[in-house]
Amino acid sequence: MTGDATRPRTGPNGGRAVAGPGRNRADRNPHPRPRRRRRPAPAVLGELSLATVVRRADRAINNQRLRLASWLLRPYLAGRDPRTAPDDPVLIEAAMLWHLVQPADAEDQVAWCCYAYHASRRLHGVQHAVTLSAGGSLAASLALRGDRDAFAVHRAVVDGYGAVGNLDAAIIARTALAGTLHRFGSCAEAIVEARRAWDDWRQTHCPCGGGGLLAAVGLLAILIACRRSTAALLVLAQAAPMLPPPGTTERARFARWAILAIESTRKRHEATCTRTVDAAVVGVSGRPPRRGPPIDWPALLQ
Incomplete structure (x- = not known):
């Protein structure tokens, strides 16, 4: 063995070089950059x-x-x-x-x-x-x-x-007004405002589209809660071209959202609307109101 073999290996700074993960940081970088001091967090x-x-x-x-x-x-x-x-x-x-x-x-x-x-x-x-x-x-x-x-x-x-x-925002705001009127039991006035919002969107065809979906579902929810099935079917037919194609993920997502809105509106409004409408019909005709066959709205929306 020669003398060079026994000579200790030195690093770039003259110190002993240590191989492996424990190597001196100063040997790896003789000119380390100063660390930035972080601003202390507020107490x-x-x-x-x-x-x-x-x-x-x-x-x-x-x-x-x-x-x-x-x-x-x-x-x-x-x-x-x-x-x-x-x-x-x-x-x-x-x-x-x-x-x-x-x-x-x-x-x-x-x-x-x-x-x-x-x-x-x-x-x-x-x-x-x-x-x-x-x-x-x-x-x-x-x-x-x-x-x-x-x-x-x-x-x-x-x-x-x-x-x-801002027509799209105005349509959304009018739909919210209709929902508030309906919540307070003003069914006829709520239907007028909701139908106006839907008609405004159909006439202007706002490019955003968000107001159209909200207006259609808002009017559907009010009409279904007030048991005006014929008018609700007409609105659904009018809105069909703007809905996602059946069988798609987008259509399923829309159906879940619409069904949730319709059911929550119907349950919240059912007691007030049933008592008011039935009392008026019985008072005029002397007999209970006629009711058509129930409509499977979730199946129609999906």
């Missing part, structure tokens, strides 16, 4: 700015993480009086997100929806997109609590979208 969530929280909450909602969004917004909105809040665009957006993550029966949901709507009206105007979106949220919250002020807010939103030329 508590309240140290974040509201704008940052709103961005993170919006991202969480888009990813279906509603509990995370609620946790982010709670320190800034829970326990705060919306009546004393300033007209701030970031706070308006936070209030609108708060409506999406709170339970329907939350005590402060209507208060924050009311703040977002009226503050946006003062800050942006009655026809601004934020104002109209906040108005839709407020009308829905009022309707769930049986407050008839929802009608006026719904109509203001419909008129606002119509004034700015």
Whole structure:
């Protein structure tokens, strides 16, 4: 064995080179880059700015993480009086997100929806997109609590979208108005508004298409709940060309959504509508109302 064989191997810096995973990092890279120091995380969530929280909450909602969004917004909105809040665009957006993550029966949901709507009206105007979106949220919250002020807010939103030329949004808003009227037992007025929304879409043929599906299913649900099967069959025939082809995954998805909407509307409305209609028919004719054979709506929709 020669002397070179017994000489210890050295690394590039003169130190002993060690082969394998335990090799000295300095030997691998004699000029390491300095590490970037990360900004320390805030000690508590309240140290974040509201704008940052709103961005993170919006991202969480888009990813279906509603509990995370609620946790982010709670320190800034829970326990705060919306009546004393300033007209701030970031706070308006936070209030609108708060409506999406709170339970329907939350005590402060209507208060924050009311703040977002009226503050946006003062800050942006009655026809601004934020104002109209906040108005839709407020009308829905009022309707769930049986407050008839929802009608006026719904109509203001419909008129606002119509004034700015957003026809598809106006059709969707009118369909929501029809649903609220139906929820309160105003069957005839609800059918008029729902039919107008459907006719508006058929006449304008909005390229978005979303308003057309909502209008068709909304009118179908109201007509079926009020047991106007002939009119409902006509609407279904009119809507047939815009539906996905039968037997496809898209058609099955549409059928599940439509059946759920129709059944929930029928169950919610059945007691009120049956009592009102049957009493009127019996009072005029002296005999129970005639009922045709039941229609298998799920089979027709699939």
